[in-house]
Amino acid sequence: MSVVNLGLIEYIDAESRGRPGQRTFNITARSGRGQAIVWMEKEQLFQVGASLKQFLTTRESTADPVPFELDAEASDYLIEVEFKTPQMTLRHDPASDVFTLSAEDYGDEGSEEPEQVVEFSFPRSEAERLADTSLQVVASGRPPCPLCTGPITPGEEHFCVKVNGHTEVGPFNLGRQPADG
Numbered sequence: 703m704s705v706v707n708l709g710l711i712e713y714i715d716a717e718s719r720g721r722p723g724q725r726t727f728n729i730t731a732r733s734g735r736g737q738a739i740v741w742m743e744k745e746q747l748f749q750v751g752a753s754l755k756q757f758l759t760t761r762e763s764t765a766d767p768v769p770f771e772l773d774a775e776a777s778d779y780l781i782e783v784e785f786k787t788p789q790m791t792l793r794h795d796p797a798s799d800v801f802t803l804s805a806e807d808y809g810d811e812g813s814e815e816p817e818q819v820v821e822f823s824f825p826r827s828e829a830e831r832l833a834d835t836s837l838q839v840v841a842s843g844r845p846p847c848p849l850c851t852g853p854i855t856p857g858e859e860h861f862c863v864k865v866n867g868h869t870e871v872g873p874f875n876l877g878r879q880p881a882d883g
């Protein structure tokens with residue numbers, strides 16, 4: 703297993719692609735060493751945002767941070783990776799006040815061990831921005847059904863499990879009363 707390390711990023715963002723209900727999610731990170739696009743499930747992106755928020759609240763910012771030390775040599779080639787990850791880890795270095803996200807890549811063959819681990823690091827200011835963006839991207843999806851809390855896709859019938867899946871519920875004007883009772 704190899705470790706691909708982008709080092710301190712210059713650009714990082716979270717986004718979703720696709721129509722409501724069929725959205726896919728990724729985090730894109732870019733540095734002088736190259737670029738990584740890490741695809742994930744919505745729950746994972748939510749977890750990234752929530753974990754960052756928790757770190758940011760529980761870890762005081764460092765008054766006099768030391769420069770971030772990268773323990774990996776730069777490669778001779780420009781990094782260009784894109785994969786879907788089943789497993790991510792977030793850590794925070796208190797000395798430099800830098801956050802590092804690592805994502806495991808199991809390749810296309812579905813191997814038992816990760817083929818590579820891709821890591822990238824970012825300062826507190828970027829962590830705050832990424833946390834907000836991640837949670838916003840997750841939340842900008844479909845509204846929940848008031849009965850079963852399952853997602854409602856605009857323009858499509860919702861078969862509600864709370865009413866045995868047989869009855870169509872809605873459409874809902876969320877936060878508004880029906881005009882004629």
Ligand SMILES: [Zn+2]
Nearest residue numbers: 847850862863
């Ligand atoms: Zn429902």
